[in-house]
Every structure is written in structure tokens, then in C-alpha cells.
Amino acid sequence: MASTIPLLETLEITLSATGVVELAFSRPKRYNALSALSYRDWLAAIQWAATCDAVKVVVLTGRGKYYTSGQELVAPDTSPEGVENSKKRRNVTKTLVDELINFPKLLIAGVNGPAIGFGVTSLALCDIVYSVPEATFGTPFMKLGFCAEGCSSILFPKIMGPSKANEMLLMGRTFTAQELEQCGFISQIIPLEGFKEKILEIAEKAAEFSGVAMGITKKLIRDNEREKLLLVNDIEMKQLSLCMESKESMDQILLFVNKRKSRL
Template identity: 55%
Template sequence: MSQPTFKHFETTLLPSGVYEFAFNRPQIYNALSPEVYKEWLDAILWAATDDRVKVFVLTGRGKFYCSGQEIKRPDFSESGDKADRQKRAVTKALVTALIDFPKLLIAAVNGPAYGFAVTSLALCDVVYATPDATFTTPFMKLGFCAEACSSYTFPRIMGNSKANEMLLMGRTMGVEEMIGCGFVSRTITKDKLRERVLQLAEEASKFSLTALKVTKDLVRQNERPLLHRVNEDEMAKLHIRVRTPESIASLNSFVDASEKRRSERKAIKNKL
């Protein structure tokens, strides 16, 4: 199979077998759209089976790692509802693919991360981050619920109290706190992040891929069935939550505020 190309990601497959997959929408802070989710899913499925790939490195270009889901006005007309169901099916499939990914999956968080970009990090094998990285899951503000298995992975990794501060109270965590609770391995300066992470990935790519797969399976095999059940349950509840009056009101309020800020910025720019 030929190496795929993507519109919203910058990719590099090194001779060593390290595959760098970078969010590349810096003009909108690497926000997630249905097309981005689909490309991410396609890349994970391809890399899982292509023998040229030994290590998958997920990162971002620009100031942000990823600002999370693009927030738009809810549309639950017949066509809007169909599009929403299709988007959630892709998101669910992406989480499934991350759970089952058999190779080393490293995240290099190069700046602020929001929403699904944060929750999906808990399904990576190793997470590095820059000193300015922050981690936010604003689900309660939007009337949503936990996703990407974070209702299970966050308490397991971070402990109940910190996990609930993020998931239930929407508290933004800095990188030092995330290191302290075991979510992030260590920090790497922004100017050295890409170089250092690719170096670490290349060192790991020299190991036996079979040995790596077997060991990763030993680490994760007992919780994979549980993670799949959690993914199923979270997505079913999220499907319901986004259709509630409180969630719709929160989303519309968010869009109203965003449109107002854009209008004010445009007015200031026109005066200059």
C-alpha cells in the first residue's frame, strides 16, 4: 500500500520507520473538523498494518497542539443529524483504532491542547510536552460528557481528584501538574521538542518490532475490552448530551461570543 497523503496533516516517514504525523492547521490552532478526524483515523489504520512504520509520533505545527473540536451552531435537521451521526461514528472508530494500535504511539504536545486532543493523549504510550503546554477538557461548559475513554483513563492515570477537577470542573492543568500525576513523561523545550522526540523515536525504532508489539499487548491486553466498552458507552451518552436544550444553548452562546469577538477585531482592523 502506498503511503497516504493528507490535507490537514504534515507527515514524514523516516527511513528508520518513524512516522511523524502533525496537525497542520495553525491558522485556526489545529482545530478538529470531521475531515480531520477522518484523516487521523485513516492514518492510524494505515500505520497499524504497514510494516514500514515502527513508531508513530503525533504532534502539532504552530503555537497550539490542538484547540479541540470546531464549535459550530447545532444543526439537528434531517441532514444535520445525519452529518452529526457520521462524525460521531468516525470519532468512535478513531478511539477504537487508538485503543488497538499495536505499535509505539508517542505524543509530542507542542502547546495548548483542548478537548479530544487531551483525552486521546491518555491512549498514547508516551506523552512529552513543552513547558508552555496546557491541558483543558471544557466538556461541562458545553453540556457534553467525557470522551475518548477519559472517564476511565483519567482516574486511572491521574487519580480521582485531579481527574475530576479536569472532567467535572473544567480546570486547566499545566504541564508540571500533568508530570506530577504521571500523565506526561517530561518536558522538552519548544525549540528542541521535534528534534528530541524524533531522536527518541528513532532510538526506539531500532528495537525488535515484534518484541515491542508483544510487550505493548501485555501492557494493554487486559484493559482493551474495558476500553472498548467505555468508548461505546461514552459515545452513546455524548450522542444524547449534544441534543439536550442545555447543550444546544451552551453551543449557541459560545458561537455568539466567538462571532462578536471576530466582529470587534474586524472593526478595529478597519479603523487602522
């Protein structure tokens, strides 16, 4: 397939001659918060990378101080149009998770700063996760009346162990990069200075390997749990819709939005 790079508003794409593509969240003034457009851009980028013959390895990272601060929270819109837009956004998110589950090429996450919410849960769907020492990781779902998503209800306990996973998902504890490296969630911590260059160097070396062999091996690894992950994603998103449509969740989101406005 042609290597024409999509032009996206919230995500910067850079493709090297050797087949390494960097997908960078690019809303640094908003801490790379994930708006409805951000999710659509991310989905478009992943679908393009999956089918583009010129792409061998994908690096997912962020511009600025944050990797991503997760979903951008706005005041709930209970109008028919607002409800419909929320459903469309969640459908995009579900499709994005499905695409990450099925992604056929090597997917490396380079966490350049704090990661929150979906920015954390989606890391578990990457093949390898590298991080700067200063990064922190949190899923404040309970505070907002949300539930686990991104297949975190199954992948977090598998990777981190049940107790740490429950601390993150149920207690909302923020973890350090060092803690997540110790439990195997993060492969390696790399210094902030030169982080981008080091991650791309690692990716370039991987791009020299046989793409066929890498694709087959990744498929063998993923096939053991693919159907289960797709099912879990479907169940999580249905439950998330119910949670986000509840009065309790809407009240918590509105409280958060109002507090943020008061600080501006």
C-alpha cells in the first residue's frame, strides 16, 4: 500500500526511510489530552501504519512534557446530539482498541512523561514499553465514576499481578516508572536526555530484522489471547457507556471541569 502519510491535527507522523514511523501525540499545551478528534486521529494513524508496506516498526510517544493526560474531560452534554456524539466517540475508542489488539507490526511505546487514563491502559496493548525515569502512571477511573477500559481488566492483573493492578484500577494509585519496571509493565527506563533519539535508535535496529518473521512471531504471541481480548474490549466498553451515562459519573466530571475552570 502507498506510503502517503496522513496529515492529522492532533498527532504528528514521521516516517524514516528504513521503515520506522513515529506517532507522536501533539497537543503539548493541553498535555496531549485526548479529545474526540485525538481518538479519530490515533485510529486513522494506526490503521494507516498497519496497512502501509513502508512501515516496519511503530513508535508511539508524545510531544512536550506529557505522554498523554488521557481523555479530555468536558461538561456532559445530555442533549440528544450530545448523547449521540458520546456514543460515536466511544465507538471510535472501541475500534481503536480492537486495532491495537490486531496490530500486525512491532509497536513500541516511548513514554516521555506522565501518562493518565487511556494513555496508561493502552500501553498494555503495546509490544514493548520504554519510559523516562520521571514518568508517572495513573488511572483515576473510580474518582470519575468510570470503569476499566482498554482491556486493562485482564491485562493489568496478568502483567502487574492482581494486587498492584487493583491498586491502580480500584484505588487510583499513581505509580512511578521504577515501580512499573519492577513488575514488568515497563521493559526499560531510559534517561530523559536523549530519550527520543535512543527510542528511535532501538526501533531502527528492530527495523533491520525480517518483517515476515517478526509478523509471524507477533501473531503467534497474540493469537493465544486475541479472541479473549476482543471480547473483553466489547464488554468493557458497554460497561463504560453505562458508567459514563450515570448521574454519579456526570456529577464527578462536571465537578472536575468546574475546578479546572476556577484555576484558570
